[in-house]
Amino acid sequence: MSELVSRGRFGRFGGRYVPETLMPALDELEEAYEEARSDPAYHEELAYYLREFVGRPTPLYLAERLSDHLGVLRVYLKREDLCHTGAHKINNTLAQVLLARRLGKTRIIAETGAGQHGVATATAAALFGLDCDVYMGEEDIGRQSLNVFRMRLLGARVIPVTSGSKTLKDATNETLRDWTASVRTTHYIIGSVVGPHPFPEMIRDCQSVIGREAREQILGAEGRLPDACVACVGGGSNSIGLFHPFVDDEDVELIGVEAGGRGLDTEEHGASLTAGRVGVLHGCETFLLYDDDGQIIPAHSVSAGLDYPGVGPEHSHLKDTGRARYVTVEDHDALKAFQQLSVLEGIIPAFESAHAISYLDRLAEETREAGEMKTVVLCLSGRGDKDVHQAEGLLTEMLDDEDVR
Amino acid sequence: MGGRLEACFNRLRTEGRAGLFPFVTAGDPDLGFTRELLPLMTEAGADGFEIGVPFSDPLADGPTIQRSSMRSLAGGTRLNGVLEMVGEVRADIPDTPLVLMTYYNPIIAMGLAEFVRGAAQVGADAVIVPDLPPEEANAIVEIMHDYPLVPVFMLAPTSTQERIELVNDVGGGFIYYVGQMGVTGARDALDSDLGATLTRINRVKNRPVLVGFGIKTPEQAAEVAGHADGVIVGSALIDVMEAEASREDKMRAACDYIASLREGLDRSKTVS
Numbered sequence: 001m002s003e004l005v006s007r008g009r010f011g012r013f014g015g016r017y018v019p020e021t022l023m024p025a026l027d028e029l030e031e032a033y034e035e036a037r038s039d040p041a042y043h044e045e046l047a048y049y050l051r052e053f054v055g056r057p058t059p060l061y062l063a064e065r066l067s068d069h070l071g072v073l074r075v076y077l078k079r080e081d082l083c084h085t086g087a088h089k090i091n092n093t094l095a096q097v098l099l100a101r102r103l104g105k106t107r108i109i110a111e112t113g114a115g116q117h118g119v120a121t122a123t124a125a126a127l128f129g130l131d132c133d134v135y136m137g138e139e140d141i142g143r144q145s146l147n148v149f150r151m152r153l154l155g156a157r158v159i160p161v162t163s164g165s166k167t168l169k170d171a172t173n174e175t176l177r178d179w180t181a182s183v184r185t186t187h188y189i190i191g192s193v194v195g196p197h198p199f200p201e202m203i204r205d206c207q208s209v210i211g212r213e214a215r216e217q218i219l220g221a222e223g224r225l226p227d228a229c230v231a232c233v234g235g236g237s238n239s240i241g242l243f244h245p246f247v248d249d250e251d252v253e254l255i256g257v258e259a260g261g262r263g264l265d266t267e268e269h270g271a272s273l274t275a276g277r278v279g280v281l282h283g284c285e286t287f288l289l290y291d292d293d294g295q296i297i298p299a300h301s302v303s304a305g306l307d308y309p310g311v312g313p314e315h316s317h318l319k320d321t322g323r324a325r326y327v328t329v330e331d332h333d334a335l336k337a338f339q340q341l342s343v344l345e346g347i348i349p350a351f352e353s354a355h356a357i358s359y360l361d362r363l364a365e366e367t368r369e370a371g372e373m374k375t376v377v378l379c380l381s382g383r384g385d386k387d388v389h390q391a392e393g394l395l396t397e398m399l400d401d402e403d404v405r
Numbered sequence: 406m407g408g409r410l411e412a413c414f415n416r417l418r419t420e421g422r423a424g425l426f427p428f429v430t431a432g433d434p435d436l437g438f439t440r441e442l443l444p445l446m447t448e449a450g451a452d453g454f455e456i457g458v459p460f461s462d463p464l465a466d467g468p469t470i471q472r473s474s475m476r477s478l479a480g481g482t483r484l485n486g487v488l489e490m491v492g493e494v495r496a497d498i499p500d501t502p503l504v505l506m507t508y509y510n511p512i513i514a515m516g517l518a519e520f521v522r523g524a525a526q527v528g529a530d531a532v533i534v535p536d537l538p539p540e541e542a543n544a545i546v547e548i549m550h551d552y553p554l555v556p557v558f559m560l561a562p563t564s565t566q567e568r569i570e571l572v573n574d575v576g577g578g579f580i581y582y583v584g585q586m587g588v589t590g591a592r593d594a595l596d597s598d599l600g601a602t603l604t605r606i607n608r609v610k611n612r613p614v615l616v617g618f619g620i621k622t623p624e625q626a627a628e629v630a631g632h633a634d635g636v637i638v639g640s641a642l643i644d645v646m647e648a649e650a651s652r653e654d655k656m657r658a659a660c661d662y663i664a665s666l667r668e669g670l671d672r673s674k675t676v677s
């Protein structure tokens with residue numbers, strides 16, 4: 001009899017809450033990952049593609065005009081927006097496609113919200129000639145039609161999801177349903193550090209390249225560690241990727257920025273860590289948004305990538321232990337930051353990343369009040385091209401009304 | 406422990422019959438309907454029931470049960486109400502095993518202990534949580550030890566020998582064999598490996614095996630029953646009710662359908 005232990009725990013979070021059909025596949029995946037992880041050939045291959053295909057290492061760029069504007073913060077941007085396909089998501093999909101090949105799986109499936117993870121998955125699948133199906137909520141298909149076309153262009157099939165709230169959580173349900181039927185031939189590339197073990201750990205390892213590079217780069221640039229690391233939190237992959245290599249550096253503050261949507265006093269936000277409670281969704285135990293009956297409350301954010309009612313279990317643990325703190329930024333402020341970074345630095349950030357940028361205003365205020373100066377590393381998780389169309393509608397009015405220069 | 410289930414399976418064994426366990430989503434379209442339907446289906450030939458608690462994100466379920474869950478939630482069904490309904494229906498069908506099937510998060514929201522106490526109090530016999538494999542179930546199983554309520558675990562076509570033994574060791578009541586890869590939903594053909602996997606399970610099992618997922622016709626039910634102690638039929642039953650407009654027609658169609666499955670099952674057992 002196998003031991004009755006829950007695997008893949010971060011403190012009291014994580015685990016493996018999935019139908020029996022998937023349990024053997026998760027065992028198999030865990031084993032394959034352990035094997036790959038200790039195989040220099042896997043790391044060599046991954047390093048090669050990250051360098052030659054993704055364009056790593058990405059720069060750690062000192063945003064001087066933004067820093068001047070904020071006054072008391074010296075802000076370094078970790079430029080994940082410069083990754084091939086325009087966001088950090090490719091760090092994960094590339095590593096997992098390599099893993100899928102080791103497992104002998106010939107088909108890749110993925111869920112996507114903003115479409116960034118879908119594009120990154122379709123890209124990695126195309127690179128190795130694997131079949132690729134991407135599930136996407138109908139609502140998001142409407143918001144991100146260009147990414148839908150990109151995926152198709154890359155040879156992937158985009159399958160619209162019409163159940164539930166027709167967004168990322170429902171696309172995730174549908175991908176898990178597909179996987180339950182297809183697990184013998186198919187690898188599921190989850191887009192963030194969520195899902196059943198070993199996904200959260202495995203994806204965190206893939207994304208930790210962000211923090212490893214940033215740590216080395218900031219030591220090179222400043223001769224010391226930053227005072228704070230800041231990143232937006234949807235499922236939590238770019239943030240955990242930045243945070244993880246700094247977790248043992250106790251003097252480095254870790255700050256995750258969740259989607260405040262239309263405000264925490266409404267039900268329309270994506271702040272599972274700030275305003276949620278512990279539950280089980282999509283295979284792991286973590287902070288979630290749900291009502292008194294345990295029914296999941298659809299998240300809301302202007303950015304499709306933060307529109308998720310759960311969060312990676314490792315973040316729940318970091319919150320629980322107090323090692324990281326989590327704050328929220330509302331739609332309106334994220335939009336302002338979207339425009340602000342464009343004007344000040346010539347960098348159009350993804351709506352998701354704009355949440356992190358926006359938080360700097362508050363961090364600067366706090367820092368000023370404390371009479372301090374801070375060096376900050378911020379993960380600019382993606383570029384904003386995908387959002388420009390949506391922004392046009394939302395921002396034109398604001399641009400006419402306000403002068404943020 | 407598990408008194409009604411055990412008695413039911415003993416009776417089936419003596420009579421040489423396979424068990425018929427319909428699944429319904431509680432509260433589709435409302436709890437009053439479910440409350441009325443279960444005794445009628447008992448008369449039509451059902452041996453016990455799986456009563457589904459609707460959940461917003463039913464990841465083990467196909468389109469039929471997804472729709473059914475959404476209808477139930479839209480009608481305002483809550484876990485509390487489902488338990489109350491079970492308590493009421495218990496009075497009408499005192500000996501029929503009632504198995505609650507719910508995803509884990511509604512249980513977490515209610516509180517594990519409160520849920521177990523409540524379910525036992527209203528006369529449920531067992532609980533199946535499709536997203537709670539034995540590895541994660543220690544906490545709730547421990548609480549159940551103090552109540553006449555047993556945890557039922559599932560096996561699937563992918564289950565290894567090791568997992569078959571595990572589920573056989575830790576579960577109670579019966580083993581729920583998921584008869585096909587994938588989610589719930591009526592299928593035109595049964596999994597071709599079904600017999601082989603069930604043979605593997607039957608070799609080690611120390612409790613009855615019920616097969617669910619995908620069964621639709623009386624012929625399929627009969628074929629499955631050749632390898633197992635009974636069948637669970639959910640999506641096909643819900644499809645049958647969905648096709649009718651009025652409550653009366655839904656109930657009549659459900660009972661006719663259950664009667665046809667009963668006939669198919671009994672015919673096959675007398676033939677073999």
Ligand SMILES: Cc1ncc(COP(=O)(O)O)c(C=O)c1O
Pocket residue numbers: 087088113114115116117191192193232233234235236237238239304305306350352353381382383
């Ligand atoms: C650019 C960008 N940043 C952030 C996210 C949020 O995901 P995560 O929290 O996993 O980094 C997404 C998700 O699609 C994204 O596209």
